[in-house]
Amino acid sequence: MDKPLIIAGRAFRSRLLLGTGKFSSPEVMKRAIEASGAEIVTVALRRVELDNPRDSILSAIDTSKYLLLPNTSGARDAGEAVRLARLARAAGCEPWIKLEVTPDPRYLLPDPVETLKAAEVLIKEGFTVLPYINADPILAKRLEDIGVAAVMPLGSPIGSNRGIRTRDAIEIIIEGANVPVVVDAGLGAPSHAAEALEMGADAVLVNTAIAVAGDPAAMAAAFRKGVEAGREAFLAGLGRSGKEAEASSPLTGFLRQ
C-alpha cells in the first residue's frame, strides 16, 4: 500500500491536482474533477463582472469534498501576489495559496526573486504556501528553508503541453527536497504525468491538457491512470538504463554451439 501524499500535515490519496481553468462549462469541469480523482483543485481570483454578478465557480465544486487551492495568477510582483492571497482568504478559502508571480505574459515564467519575497511574507501571515517555480534546485532549497509546504517546478511553460523539458533539474530538486515536489505546468499527456511520478515527483498539477481535450472527463481519467502507473513504477523500482543492449533471453544454449 502506498503512503498518502502529505502536504502541510494534510493527507491526500490522489497525486493528481487539477486546475479548473478553460473548461467549456461548469458541468464539463465537474465531470472532469470527478473522473480525475483529484482532491485538490486550483482556482483563480478575478474581478466580479458587474453585468454577470451571480456567476460563481463555487456552485460547481463541492468544497466539502475538495480542497480549493487559490492561485495568485495575474500577479506581476510580490506585492500583487500577497494582495491576491489575502483576498483569497477573505473570499472564504482556507489559507492555502499556490503562489505564482509571472511578470512576462509570453512565457508566463515565474519570477524567482519576487516569488521568494512573497513567500516570506505569506508564511509569516500563516499561509500554507505552494510556490510555482522554475526548475531551479537552489531556489527550491531556499524556499524550503523559509517554510513552504511544497515546491512546484515547471515541466515547460504553462499551457504549452510540451511535457517535461526540465528533467535533469527536476531530478536534482527531487533528490534534495524535504517537502513534496509537485510538477506543474506543461504536462500535455498522461505519459508526461507518468514520467514525473516515475522520476519520484510526489504529485503533478494538470489543467490545460484536460480542460481542452475533446472529452475532458475521459482525459482526466487517463491522467489519473498515468499518475497511478508512474507512482507504482517508482515504488516498484525502475531498472537502470544504459547505451548498450542487455540481453533479456539467456546467452547460452544457442543452436550453433
Add this chain to the structure above:
Amino acid sequence: MKININGKSSQYLGPPTLGELLRSLDIDPKKVAVERNLRIVLPGMMESEPVESGDEFEIIRLVGGG
C-alpha cells in the same frame, strides 16, 4: 455619490453601507472578497462597512484557473 467599482466610476444613491451596495449590484456578499481603498473588508464586517463618496472598491470572486 460618486464611487469607483472595479476600476469603473459609478453613481451610487442607496444606503451608505457595503451590504446595501452589494445587494444593489445583485452580488452575494458570501461569495466575494472586497477591498475598500486597498484595505480588505473582513467577511464579518461586509454589512456595516461604510460607503463614502470617492471610495474605490475592488470586488473579487473565485473563477476557474490553474
